[in-house]
Amino acid sequence: MIKLLENETIEIESIDINLWYDDVQALKDISIKLPKNKVTAIIGPSGCGKSTFLRCINRMNDLIKTCRVTGELLCGSTDIYGKDIDVITLRKKIGMVFQKPNPFPMSIYDNIAYGPRIHNNLNKNKLNDLVEESLRSAALWDEVKDKLNKSALSLSGGQQQRLCIARTLAVKPEVILFDEPCSALDPISTTRIEDLIGKLKKDYTIIIVTHNMQQAARASDYTAFFLLGEMIEFGKTKIIFEKPKQKSTEDYITGRFG
Amino acid sequence: MVRDKYHNQLIQLQEKISSLSELVKNAIKESIISLQDHNVEQAVDVIKDDIKIDEISTQIEIDCMRLLALQQPLARDLRLIVAIIKINIDLERTGDLAVAIAKVTVAIDNEIHIKPLVDIPRMATVVCKMIDGAQRAFCESDSDLAYDIAIFDNEVDALYNQVWREIMTLMIENPHNIRNASQLTLIARNLERMGDHVSNMCESIVYMVTGKRVKLN
Numbered sequence: 001m002i003k004l005l006e007n008e009t010i011e012i013e014s015i016d017i018n019l020w021y022d023d024v025q026a027l028k029d030i031s032i033k034l035p036k037n038k039v040t041a042i043i044g045p046s047g048c049g050k051s052t053f054l055r056c057i058n059r060m061n062d063l064i065k066t067c068r069v070t071g072e073l074l075c076g077s078t079d080i081y082g083k084d085i086d087v088i089t090l091r092k093k094i095g096m097v098f099q100k101p102n103p104f105p106m107s108i109y110d111n112i113a114y115g116p117r118i119h120n121n122l123n124k125n126k127l128n129d130l131v132e133e134s135l136r137s138a139a140l141w142d143e144v145k146d147k148l149n150k151s152a153l154s155l156s157g158g159q160q161q162r163l164c165i166a167r168t169l170a171v172k173p174e175v176i177l178f179d180e181p182c183s184a185l186d187p188i189s190t191t192r193i194e195d196l197i198g199k200l201k202k203d204y205t206i207i208i209v210t211h212n213m214q215q216a217a218r219a220s221d222y223t224a225f226f227l228l229g230e231m232i233e234f235g236k237t238k239i240i241f242e243k244p245k246q247k248s249t250e251d252y253i254t255g256r257f258g
Numbered sequence: 259m260v261r262d263k264y265h266n267q268l269i270q271l272q273e274k275i276s277s278l279s280e281l282v283k284n285a286i287k288e289s290i291i292s293l294q295d296h297n298v299e300q301a302v303d304v305i306k307d308d309i310k311i312d313e314i315s316t317q318i319e320i321d322c323m324r325l326l327a328l329q330q331p332l333a334r335d336l337r338l339i340v341a342i343i344k345i346n347i348d349l350e351r352t353g354d355l356a357v358a359i360a361k362v363t364v365a366i367d368n369e370i371h372i373k374p375l376v377d378i379p380r381m382a383t384v385v386c387k388m389i390d391g392a393q394r395a396f397c398e399s400d401s402d403l404a405y406d407i408a409i410f411d412n413e414v415d416a417l418y419n420q421v422w423r424e425i426m427t428l429m430i431e432n433p434h435n436i437r438n439a440s441q442l443t444l445i446a447r448n449l450e451r452m453g454d455h456v457s458n459m460c461e462s463i464v465y466m467v468t469g470k471r472v473k474l475n
Contacts, residue, residue, distance in 0.1 A: 214330050241332050243469025253332045255261035 004235060008035035011175060011205040012057060017071035019052060021064065026052045028229045030071070034222075039197055039206040041220035041237065043213065045252065048226040050209045054177050056080075057207065058094035059087050075175065092119055095168035099180040101160030103152035103167075108135075108144050111152045111163055115171040130170055138166035139196050158189025165196065176200065178208040182215060194219045213253055217241045225249045264329045271321050271342055272397065278314045278349050279393045283386050285311065285356035286452065290382040293363045293445065294375055301363035304356060311353040318346045334466075341466035345396065348455040348462075352389070355448040355455075362441050371442065372428050372435045378442065381417045381449040384410055388456040392463065401467035408460040408474035414453030421446040 012034040019027035027049045034040045042050040052061065059080060061067045073080040075094060092115070104111050112131045116122055122130065131148070135141040140162040144155070152163055161181060168176055178197070182190040197206055197219050210216050216223055216237065223240040225233045225248075233240065233249045244250045251257050285304050292300035322343050325331060331339055391407035394400070425439045425446075457475035464472050 213332060217332065242336065244333055250333045254335045255264065 005033055005035055008038065010034065011036035011075065012207070013072075013074045014053075014056075015072040015074075017053070017056060017069065017073060019049075019056065019061065019070075020066075020068045022066045026229050027056070030231050032224060032231055032234055034205065034207060036205050037201055037203075038221040039201050039208060039219055040222040040224065041216035042207065042209045042224045042226060043211075043216050043253070044226035045257070046211075047228075049229040050226045051179055053226065054096075054179055054207060054209050057175070057177055058091045058096055059085075060091075060096065062087060092171045093173055094175040094177060095171065095173035096177040096179065097161070097164050097168055097181050100184050101157055101164050103155070103160050103163050105151070105153060107149045108152050108155070108163060109148040111167050112170045115167060119171055134166040134170040135163075137169050137200070138162045139192060139199075140166055156189070158185050158192060161185060161189065161193060162196065165193075165200075169200075173204065175205045175207065178206065178210075180210055181208065183211065190215070213241075225252065227252070261329070264325070267321070267325060267329075268331075268335060268338060271318065271325070271339075274314060274318050274321070275342055275345060275349070276393055276397060278311065278318065278346070279389050281307075281311050281314065282349050282353045282356065283389045285353050286359075286382055286386055286389075289356045289359040289363065290379050292360060293366075294379060296363070296366070296368055298364050298367060301360040304360035305364075308353055308357045311350060315346055315350040315353075318342065322346075337466045337469060341396075341462040344462040345392075345459045348459045352452045352455045355452050358448050359445050362445055366438065366441055369438060372438045373424065373442075375442075377417050377421045377424075378446055378449065381414055381421070381446065381453075384413050384417070385449055385452045385456065388414075388453065392456050392459045395460065395463050396466075399463075399467045401464045404460040404463040404467070405474070408457045411453040411457045411475050414450055418446050418450040 010033045014030050014032050017027055017030040018025065030049075030053055042054065044050045055061045056069060056073060057075075057080065061069065069081060075090075079085070080090060104114060106114075109131055112134050113127055116127060116130055132141060132145075135144060140159060143159060144163075152160065155163060161184075165176075182193050185193065194215060197208065200206060201221075208216070208220065220237045223235065223237045224231055225240065225244070225246070227248055233244055233246045235245070240249065241253060244253065285307065288300055289304045291297070292304065322339050325339055329335075388407050388410045391403060391410075395403035395407060422443060425443050428435045429439045454475055461472055461474050464470060464474070
């Protein structure tokens with residue numbers, strides 16, 4: 001992995017992460033380095049631990065009482081599971097976009113302004129600028145600029161998902177976690193989100209969990225294959241999808257199991 | 259198996275490549291026998307039968323396109339389909355070269371060859387052996403065998419150079435030989451090209467098995 005990532009800056013590093021739900025072990029000794037300003041896809045069959053691992057990165061698993069984590073997870077030099085970590089600040093730094101678009105039941109404008117109003121004390125003009133900038137970055141501005149006060153729920157599924165991305169961008173994160181962001185979207189909206197991910201990596205580090213193999217192949221620079229809680233293979237996406245090293249990776253991506 | 263139908267289609271595609279290589283091999287054998295025997299009728303059959311080669315080849319291309327579009331193959335399946343697309347082209351071209359030989363036989367008709375045909379049939383034998391080996395390497399996903407088979411192209415090239423030198427000498431000796439000599443040179447050249455196509459097929463097989471892009475001729 002050292003040679004593989006020699007020209008990359010590492011944003012997230014996981015060292016021997018183990019995770020249990022009660023006594024069921026969901027992650028086993030996951031050690032992986034995720035490069036900055038790159039898209040890393042995590043693939044694997046259902047129940048392989050990919051979403052669990054993703055949720056470790058911004059401590060969403062804290063919300064599950066029976067969940068126990070050991071090992072070390074670093075974001076830059078910050079120990080994500082360190083004692084002094086403020087989880088709210090952590091989740092601002094490491095944003096997340098979920099499978100189903102989940103806009104707040106409020107206006108488009110307020111959805112984006114919600115985070116900045118909590119985290120920063122911005123005046124009206126600066127807030128307006130931030131809302132516009134976030135919507136532009138999420139490739140949604142042109143479609144909603146004339147109806148910012150309309151309910152976010154009036155948008156289509158694909159637009160709602162981009163709104164959620166804009167909402168994540170508004171708090172200026174460094175890392176964005178995508179948990180199957182396109183599984184509830186039609187092909188055109190999916191393409192838009194994929195294009196967007198490609199553009200966002202210039203400014204953010206992106207980690208995406210997806211069941212859609214072609215999406216992983218199209219959208220990511222690096223791919224990690226998880227199976228039964230273990231990371232089986234990590235490598236450049238083009239290699240993983242053309243000639244993976246591990247047989248189980250090849251069997252999974254060619255549909256021989258999973 | 260999760261994607262049975264898709265994987266069965268891949269197996270059928272492999273079988274079609276085997277059928278195609280059998281047809282091509284027969285076309286080469288018959289084109290050389292008809293050349294040796296001055297059998298114009300047999301040569302015409304080789305020319306006519308090329309349509310079967312073209313049909314299977316077109317069908318293989320359609321099947322590959324369909325699998326790419328509908329199944330989005332990855333990893334070993336993707337490499338297999340890419341290899342099949344390339345091997346298909348090489349086999350079809352090899353079939354065309356056999357037709358070119360048959361056409362020369364038709365043109366020569368009963369004209370007596372300026373020399374006994376020894377090295378030309380030998381070239382054809384080596385090429386057919388290469389096609390057999392490549393077919394086995396393909397079916398058994400054996401990249402080592404593909405490397406070994408490609409080496410036989412050196413033998414084909416050596417025989418070609420020998421034939422060429424010999425024919426040149428005969429042409430210099432007697433300008434009346436030029437007509438038949440240039441036709442035989444053309445045939446030898448076609449067989450030499452066939453060896454190159456089979457080497458290309460071996461490269462595709464190495465890629466299919468190992469993911470490595472190699473140059474073998």
